[in-house]
Amino acid sequence: MIRCRSTILVAVFLACVPVAPGQPVVLEWAERLVRNVQSTSFPELAKKDIRIDQFTSDSDYFQARFSIPRFILGRRMRYVIRVNSGATLLPAPEDARQAIVAHELAHLAYYAKGNRLHLLALLRFPAKGFRERFEKRADVEALRRGYAQGLKEYRVWLYEHVPPGTLPEKRRDYLSPAEIDALERSTRR
Numbered sequence: 244m245i246r247c248r249s250t251i252l253v254a255v256f257l258a259c260v261p262v263a264p265g266q267p268v269v270l271e272w273a274e275r276l277v278r279n280v281q282s283t284s285f286p287e288l289a290k291k292d293i294r295i296d297q298f299t300s301d302s303d304y305f306q307a308r309f310s311i312p313r314f315i316l317g318r319r320m321r322y323v324i325r326v327n328s329g330a331t332l333l334p335a336p337e338d339a340r341q342a343i344v345a346h347e348l349a350h351l352a353y354y355a356k357g358n359r360l361h362l363l364a365l366l367r368f369p370a371k372g373f374r375e376r377f378e379k380r381a382d383v384e385a386l387r388r389g390y391a392q393g394l395k396e397y398r399v400w401l402y403e404h405v406p407p408g409t410l411p412e413k414r415r416d417y418l419s420p421a422e423i424d425a426l427e428r429s430t431r432r
């Protein structure tokens with residue numbers, strides 16, 4: 244029961260960390276990258292209010308969020324792609340960065356697709372395996388939009404750049420290069 248409750252809390256955290264108030268310091272390269280992938284591959288997000296923000300972490304590099312206060316107050320939804328502000332990401336291959344941005348935009352497309360009740364349902368997920376399903380669904384969406392090669396490159400890069408303690412969780416929750424290849428083969432049949 245305790246495990247169940249704590250996992251639900253993680254789910255709530257994943258979906259809904261409030262967007263920090265105030266003007267974010269925009270990373271120029273990230274802004275360009277997100278707008279580029281958005282206009283190329285996510286036409287349904289063209290009119291959405293999507294901001295770029297930054298955060299620091301030694302194990303996470305991108306996050307997708309929506310604004311809880313706006314959600315609760317019934318105002319126009321605002322979405323945020325948060326980008327790790329460290330220098331580690333800069334030498335990552337461009338294809339890889341495009342693909343992980345496609346993964347994050349897939350989360351936003353999922354948030355934006357439903358009404359507010361649909362988003363509220365995010366808070367009620369059955370606990371076990373939620374994160375894995377949530378992340379792999381965004382991966383599959385990125386593959387569907389043509390980012391398979393880049394996503395493989397990103398995972399190879401990621402496995403080399405996260406602390407060893409978080410590697411098992413990254414391998415479990417996201418598609419590995421071998422799983423991406425298998426999915427690509429099965430869709431080509």
Ligand SMILES: [Zn+2]
Binds near residue numbers: 377381
């Ligand atoms: Zn994700």
